[in-house]
Amino acid sequence: MAKVITFGIQKGGVGKSTTSGIISYLLANDGYKVLTIDMDSQGNVTDLLTNLEPSEFEGETILEAFEANDIKPYIYQVTENLHVVPADDYLATLARFLYTNFRGNISLALNDLIEPIKGEYDFIIIDTPPSLSEPMVNAVCSSDYVVVLAESSKWAFTAIPRFIDTVEFAAKNVNPNVKLAGILRTMNDSRRADSKAFVELIGEEYPNTVFKTVIKRKASTGRIAIEGLFQNKELNDALDQYYEFYEELKNRIGVEEHV
Numbered sequence: 001m002a003k004v005i006t007f008g009i010q011k012g013g014v015g016k017s018t019t020s021g022i023i024s025y026l027l028a029n030d031g032y033k034v035l036t037i038d039m040d041s042q043g044n045v046t047d048l049l050t051n052l053e054p055s056e057f058e059g060e061t062i063l064e065a066f067e068a069n070d071i072k073p074y075i076y077q078v079t080e081n082l083h084v085v086p087a088d089d090y091l092a093t094l095a096r097f098l099y100t101n102f103r104g105n106i107s108l109a110l111n112d113l114i115e116p117i118k119g120e121y122d123f124i125i126i127d128t129p130p131s132l133s134e135p136m137v138n139a140v141c142s143s144d145y146v147v148v149l150a151e152s153s154k155w156a157f158t159a160i161p162r163f164i165d166t167v168e169f170a171a172k173n174v175n176p177n178v179k180l181a182g183i184l185r186t187m188n189d190s191r192r193a194d195s196k197a198f199v200e201l202i203g204e205e206y207p208n209t210v211f212k213t214v215i216k217r218k219a220s221t222g223r224i225a226i227e228g229l230f231q232n233k234e235l236n237d238a239l240d241q242y243y244e245f246y247e248e249l250k251n252r253i254g255v256e257e258h259v
């Protein structure tokens, strides 16, 4: 049965797509069967994992899966272990579809969609948009774990408690299985005192929730948006700071060593 993990926060530019893409890639490389669902109309994780522009998937995205009430025909196979349900600009119309045509609990539409295929994957990874909108609420409400991404800046810092409230509301009212996996601090710029200060502040405010690993701002990590993950000559350098987080995450969600 797949463990479902959402990478989220309502702030943009904090590394959600980069991190959810990298973790999907690392899990698949380790032999796990992974389905990554793109719930952001920007389609960034779609681009990162498929090396195709989101517009290439027009008519074959998560939006059409919702409309058809069937996700299977919209699963794109990148490799044997790594599958993606893409998103494009039209996902911006999801709310309209849900409020006019969806029968059932609107917050559980994604959960309903993935329920029949959970047995086919070890992990379902969900990337989210930078807002507390229907795609985000659906991602959180269909998850076992939520990883909160927080760049070391003031507006990311003030977004954390509001996002955690959303996760707790979902756990209390919609899906009792959803748990906070932790807060990952990202985009740390070691040359800036304010960046270091927010890393420390988040650590002091959420001592039991933060992951020990802090992701630094690093050119090669940023360039995976250009180079991708599959034919990237500097991949080791780009991913090295993620290996520690990957191990921490597996520990937190109770994944045993894969043999």
Ligand SMILES: Nc1ncnc2c1ncn2[C@@H]1O[C@H](COP(=O)(O)OP(=O)(O)O)[C@@H](O)[C@H]1O
Binding pocket: 011, 012, 013, 014, 015, 016, 017, 018, 019, 044, 130, 187, 215, 216, 217, 218, 219, 221, 222, 223, 224, 225
């Ligand atoms: N650790 C990093 N160092 C440098 N640049 C990064 C890093 N992580 C992500 N980026 C870049 O920063 C931008 C925002 O990251 P992204 O993953 O798209 O964030 P989000 O999905 O939260 O909006 C992208 O251009 C991405 O390539």
Ligand SMILES: [Mg+2]
Binding pocket: 016, 017, 018, 040, 042, 044, 128
């Ligand atoms: Mg993104």
